[in-house]
Amino acid sequence: MTDIIEELKWRGLIYQSTDRQQLRGWLAEGPRVLYAGFDPTSDSLHAGTLLGLVALRRFQRAGHRPIALVGGATGMIGDPSGKSEERNLLSEDQLRANVAGIEAQIRRFVDFDDAAAGGSLVNNYDWMSRFGYIEFLRDVGKNFPVNVMMTKDSVKSRLGSGDGGGAGGGISYTEFSYMLLQAYDFAHLFEQRGCHLQVGGSDQWGNITAGIDLIRRRNGAEAYGMTWPLLTKSDGSKMGKTESGAVWLSAERTSPYAFYQYWINVEDADVGRCLRYLTELGREEIESLDAARVSAPERRESQRRLAESLTQLVHGDEGLAIAQRATEIFFGAEIADLSDAQLGSIFADVPSGELDRERLGGEGLPVVDALVEATLAGSKGEARRLLKQGGVYINNRRAESQEQMLTAADLASESTIVLRSGKKRYALLRFS
RNA sequence: GGGGGGUUUCCCGAGCGGUCAAAGGGGUCAGACUGUAAAUCUGAUGGCAUUGCCUUCACAGGUUCGAAUCCUGUACCCCCCA
Missing domain, CATH: 3.10.290.10 (RNA-binding S4 domain)
Structure with a gap:
């Protein structure tokens, strides 16, 4: 069993976690079940979600059993975390299509077929949709003091915005309830699958701890949580955005060439972090790339390795080959005798x-x-x-x-x- | 209600009867340089055609050989006095 905590640590991927020693001890004892959630807000995942996908993959490689949860139910509500405004609700049809698209992408990262590898893919719609409102309030809602909910950042940041007279500010009861749903997901997976750990981006911390609290109250058990930092650029803006929108994982939305080019163009100041956060390159290789970047920045070797390794991961060998061929041509190679x-x-x-x-x-x-x-x-x-x-x-x-x-x-x-x-x-x- | 100022080419902004497709800046495009970076430098920047022609300076009309520039009316904007 690889020490996954150690690896995440040198990569800089641990932002917050519940008691580190306890968590490490728990993980060291054998294959453990953990989960991360993915929002079906669109029919494709994007560069921002890459971090979560790769994280599950790392856990799986280290011998653990990751569950990828697709939020077919929670997607109907909308997570207020990190959002400054209330969002429009997606239609059920749209949502179903999104879930299907996303599931296919997740399969590229996590192995769900090999029983020994123990990965599984679940959709919270499967258990949430059967819940009645009254039942949910009695069963789950009872465990959430509103004054605690009010202190969560995702709620707090929205409370100020409504009463100042700003248009459309505040938070609806619907989004306010979101954390109960996500907390219940965790509890459900805990009860049904023995899942003790939820991981996610730092904006998920509030939702994760809500789940941990719920498990403590319902089951009298200790669960764990861990987050990674948001992937931002050195100028503070979000990674994975271009002038023309997000960098998507689906080849239809972002061609393998455009995807490859995005990573090739990452700034020197950001590429080291990208290599650590997103790729599976080992520590020595990354450190030698760091050194090469200082001695010969113009060779852009870090960017090349980053682009290669991510394009390969997301689009496969064939996608990488197309992207590289396209790159040669886009940068001057004469075009002749092609089909x-x-x-x-x-x-x-x-x-x-x-x-x-x-x-x-x-x-x-x-x-x-x-x-x-x-x-x-x-x-x-x-x-x-x-x-x-x-x-x-x-x-x-x-x-x-x-x-x-x-x-x-x-x-x-x-x-x-x-x-x-x-x-x-x-x-x-x-x-x- | 009265008085004054404005509306220019993608944007800002000069122009105040011919030499105006209209200064200058920004943006954009191209070239050089370069690390598929940043900065910098150079050139171009209404349309069609070989001279030249056509459309453009809020809109409509007028004066004039000739108007973005003068006059009249219309619309919108700003300021001042009620």
């Missing part, structure tokens, strides 16, 4: 235009027109300007003149020409 399918997967995120194949015949298609068709230029004048300044590339080769004509010889694949303006604005033109 439409290859180009399609590499340039999945890039705008494209369809044109009649005949336009490549005869004299050919003026580049100026091609740029406008591909929406790389807003007008022909703008297209000419780009050409004059040397900012136009055809299949990654700089266009040599303003009068250049595109013909069938310029096709990079069966039917596609790749146009680029500047360093990385790409567009495809398909001729059919």
Whole structure:
């Protein structure tokens, strides 16, 4: 049995926990059952949830038995933790779809099939939906003094915001009750599965301790809790966000290439933490990457390893290969002799235009027109300007003149020409 | 109700009868440099076409050979006096 606490500690992943010695002792005695929850607020998880997924995986590798809980029931209420405003409720259909999407993703991280590995995947809807309101109040609610609930950060931070006259502030009774549901989840897993430990992000501490309290009252037993720090950037902003939104784990929402690129671009100041928090690289390797970053920052080896290892984890070997190939091409490699399918997967995120194949015949298609068709230029004048300044590339080769004509010889694949303006604005033109 | 000021190209902001597609700055785009960083430097920045033409300075009308610039009316905004 690996000392998981020791590992989490050097990685900087322990933010808060119940009595450390006790917890460590309990974990050292043999395979232990623990759980972490995932909110089905969307049909895909994102970079922020990676931390939780990897955490369960670490526990499993260390010989423990992780339960991944998907909040099919709690998702109907909405966790107020870390939220400044009341949220809209999701429809049941939406929620069902989200749960299905998320479960598939969690499977990539935790092994639920091997009985010996002991992982399991549960949905709290399965036990929550059967509860009657009265029954829940008598059974669970009775154990929660409101004055204690009021002191939780998730509630406190929302109480101030409502009475100042600000629009829509405060907290509804519904969200206020959220912690009871999550606390009950813990108690349920404790009773049914012998789960004594709940882990989560630091914003979950209040919900976790609520569960520990409930178990103490209901079962007269001691349960444990542990949180990891939020993954933030050195400038204080959240990791895993781009101008265009969150970095998702699903290839449909964030292509493997875009995912890879996100991590390649992590700042020097943040990459060390990312390696520790998110990857399974060992201590020596990470420390040698730290050293390399000081002596040769321009090689960006830390970023490369980070991007490789996460892309591999989330999208598999194939996804990583696509991302790497796309990276080569996006950064200058000449594009030739590829297939439409290859180009399609590499340039999945890039705008494209369809044109009649005949336009490549005869004299050919003026580049100026091609740029406008591909929406790389807003007008022909703008297209000419780009050409004059040397900012136009055809299949990654700089266009040599303003009068250049595109013909069938310029096709990079069966039917596609790749146009680029500047360093990385790409567009495809398909001729059919 | 009375008096004064404003409305300019993506944004801020000059312009006050021709030399104005309209200074300057910001932004944006491109080039150089670079670590797929930051900073910096250079160039471009209404549209269409080879000179040139067309549309643009709140809106509508007018004066003039000629208006973003003058006059009249309309809309919106700001300030002052009631």
